[in-house]
Amino acid sequence: MSKSKIWLSSPHMGGNEQKYIEEAFAKNWIAPLGPNVTGFEQDLESYLGEDSHVACVSSGTGAIHLALDIAGVTAGDEVLCQTFTFCGSSHPITYMGATPVFIDSEEETWNMFPKYLEEAIKDGIANGKKPKAVIAVHLYGMPAKIDEIEAICKKYNIFLIEDAAEALGSSYKNRKCGTFGDISILSFNGNKIITTSGGGALVCRDKETKDKAIFLATQARDEAPHYQHSRIGYNYRMSNIVAGIGRGQMEVLDKHVALRRENNVFYQKLFSTIEEIQLFSEPDSNFYSNHWLSAITLKKSDNQQIIENLRLFLHKFNIESRPLWKPMHVQPVYYGSKFYGNGTAIEIFKKGLCLPSGSNLTDSERDRIKNAVRMYFS
Ligand SMILES: *Cc1c(COP(=O)(O)O)cnc(C)c1O
DSSP states (O other): OOSOOBOSSOOOOOSOHHHHHHHHHHTTOOSSSSHHHHHHHHHHHHHHOTTOEEEEESOHHHHHHHHHHHTTOOTTOEEEEESSSOTTTTHHHHHTTOEEEEEOBOTTTSSBOHHHHHHHHHHHHHTTOOOSEEEEEOGGGOOOOHHHHHHHHHHTTOEEEEEOTTOTTOEETTEETTSSSSEEEEEOOTTSSSOOSSOEEEEESSHHHHHHHHHHHBTOOOSSSSOOOSSOOOBOBOOHHHHHHHHHHHTTHHHHHHHHHHHHHHHHHHHHTOTTEEEOOOSSTTEEOOOSSEEEEESSTTOTHHHHHHHHHHHHTTBOOEEOOOOGGGSGGGTTOEEESOSHHHHHHHHEEEEOOOTTOOHHHHHHHHHHHHHHHO
């Protein structure tokens, strides 16, 4: 353990982050509003294009919570959520007193299987309980089959939340992730493609929804000189200090995407000679992944121990790797939840592993990874 640790995905500063923070200090903008928040929102709006409107908040999870509130989800409602995801996608459903119904993945993108989504919607309608919203995710930066998912949500008139927490910089058919559905969310947690240490954003299609999101995120204050409230709100607005980090990070976003994609090319080469392993890759040229995390799976799923032993082997060389997200419908907290699918997400979970993917990986770190992987498989 003498060599320094190689992380899965660690923060990577561009250089100007501190400058924006110093400006905030110099002008005493130490608040959950200010020029950095506005500036970061504008940067994201022009990056995403498509007439996007962005409200920055304190986390991606908080952004999903707000999106569900804006979708009109209330206690007792059902919300359809991709099962193969991080819990930040699904926990806010429970905050609303609503019930998650989990949808399996398809094998190509590992994301929501449109077929099972439609099956769940039809069942819900037949049972007199039409789902109130759908949460689709672009896992590890890989775009979901989002046009099919969007078409199904339109057909049944159901609110679509696009969880693009891992997919800033990805695109599908040349349209950026973060611009699909009714509302999209982003995350700037420490491990994401750009970070504000912690933070998130809600991306909407019109100014009214952005204003509503900001209203809800600042305790739902009515217009009055005193504090007046006619509904329950949240304290979710982003701080002007961390928004300064975000502004600096926007300057290097394209570079970070390019570097993560270079890591993926490195893994392509490395695993092309290793019989047992398949690298998770874009199904065709419609899909452009930021390759936030590069992931591998075993070609045969009957020898899972190979993958767990690889993780432990890399750990011995001080190289971090991590199993894929454990599907939500098999998490203890969600036991007994409704689920539509054929077991694909569990299958992938059992045979997969995420590898170091930071935009700050060095050549010598990549060499250490290459040597360790080759040693393991020789
Ligand atoms: C990171 C992430 C979120 C939100 O996470 P926060 O840590 O709350 O910003 C939501 N969904 C997915 C898929 C994520 O990876």
